[in-house]
Amino acid sequence: MSTMNISLPESLKTFIDEQVSQRGYGTSSEYVRELIRHDQERLQLRSLLLAGAESQPASMADERYFSRLRKRVHMSTKPGSKTKK
Template identity: 75%
Template sequence: MSTMNISLPDALKSFVDEQVSQRGYGTSSEYVRELIRKDQDRLQLRNLLLTGAASNPAQPADTSYFASLRDRVRKAAKPASKA
């Protein structure tokens, strides 16, 4: 694992220390890692949404679509018959 040193104004350091204490993190590093992971997740979701928005329109998800989907799930869930 690599290390990274950051400088924070006193007010931000106090905020981080408070979050570590109140949220049960062991260290400020754990808190910062969690913030970074959440930001990565947010960016990944944003990219997926933008990709979806830029894609060609799909067929409408109407009642027949969901009926077909339920049938496919039921068929996939059935155990294979023994010969």
């Protein structure tokens, strides 16, 4: 694992120390890594949303579409069911 040193104003260091303590992180590094992971996920989601907004719809999203979707979700959440990929 690589090491990175950062400089922070005292107010930010205090905030991080409080978050580490209150949220149960072992170290400030764990907290910062979690923040970075969340930012990566946010950027990935944004990219997917933009790609979806630019794409053409595959089919009409009408009541029939949502009815089938609800049925698929219901079936995949039953105990012992296998989710198709």
